[in-house]
Amino acid sequence: MKKIVQTAGRTQLGEFAPEFAHLNDDILFGEVWSRNDLLSLRDRSLVTITSLISQGITDNSLKYHLQSAKNNGITRTEAAEIITHIAFYAGWPKAWAAFNLAKEVWNEDVFEPGCRNNWHTHHATKGGGQMLVGVAGRGWYQEEGKPAQEIIPGTVIHIPANVKHWHGAAKDSWFAHLAFEIPGENTSNEWQEAVSDEEYNKTK
Numbered sequence: 001m002k003k004i005v006q007t008a009g010r011t012q013l014g015e016f017a018p019e020f021a022h023l024n025d026d027i028l029f030g031e032v033w034s035r036n037d038l039l040s041l042r043d044r045s046l047v048t049i050t051s052l053i054s055q056g057i058t059d060n061s062l063k064y065h066l067q068s069a070k071n072n073g074i075t076r077t078e079a080a081e082i083i084t085h086i087a088f089y090a091g092w093p094k095a096w097a098a099f100n101l102a103k104e105v106w107n108e109d110v111f112e113p114g115c116r117n118n119w120h121t122h123h124a125t126k127g128g129g130q131m132l133v134g135v136a137g138r139g140w141y142q143e144e145g146k147p148a149q150e151i152i153p154g155t156v157i158h159i160p161a162n163v164k165h166w167h168g169a170a171k172d173s174w175f176a177h178l179a180f181e182i183p184g185e186n187t188s189n190e191w192q193e194a195v196s197d198e199e200y201n202k203t204k
Contacts, residue, residue: 004033004041045069046082049098053083054090058097066098066105071117073189075181076106110176111139116168116200119144119192128161128184132177139175140203141167148203151177161187166195170203 006029009021033044045068052062069079079102087095122130132141134155141157142148144164151157151167159165161184169175181187 004029006030006033041072042069042074045072045074049082050086053086053094053098056091056094056097058094058101062098063101063105066102070105071191073120073191075189076102077181079106110136111169111174113169113173114171114200116140116166116195118194119164119166121164121190121192122159122161122181122187123190124161124184124187126185127182128187129163129182130159131180131182132157132159132167133180135176135178137175138170138173139168139177140170141165142199142203151175164192168195168200 006025009024010018013021013024033041036044039047045065048065049062049069052058052065066079074082080099083095083098083102086098122128132151132155134151134153136153139151140148141151141159142165143159149155149157150170157167161182167177
């Protein structure tokens with residue numbers, strides 16, 4: 001079971017409102033979000049972004065939770081469908097505002113030097129997988145059990161379904177890529193453990 005670690009409350013309100021910071025960091029995220037035996041993190045992200053959009057909350061808190069939803073496996077296509085569905089119940093203007101943030105999140109595949117995502121797998125029973133296209137800087141892609149491959153502008157990486165992998169920036173360079181989900185049957189994304197410093201430091 002993944003434990004959610006949150007420090008935003010203490011960082012932003014620790015001196016002004018320490019009890020609120022405690023409730024935010026330790027109870028909401030430390031207990032409620034971490035109680036994954038009944039709802040997965042993906043499910044909790046879906047419920048949270050639906051609640052925020054329905055209330056018309058389209059500030060940085062929604063962007064944070066959209067980013068979390070992406071990290072928890074909700075794809076760009078699924079996000080568009082979710083917000084479209086919400087529009088009919090919560091209101092068209094709220095959906096427009098949410099789409100503006102979602103476009104930033106799902107188009108924002110930019111990594112600062114040394115930043116990488118977790119190991120993850122794009123599952124499918126047929127078709128599926130992902131395509132990466134390097135657009136700026138220098139980065140790395142690695143499949144489990146294989147050497148890392150360098151990505152520079154113009155590099156195209158085809159990631160088959162059901163292959164555990166990670167991608168991110170080189171130690172000394174910002175990096176940006178386009179990421180495309182390949183259509184398939186029974187597709188899902190599984191986010192796994194972090195790439196260790198030992199594993200990452202094997203890149204050059």
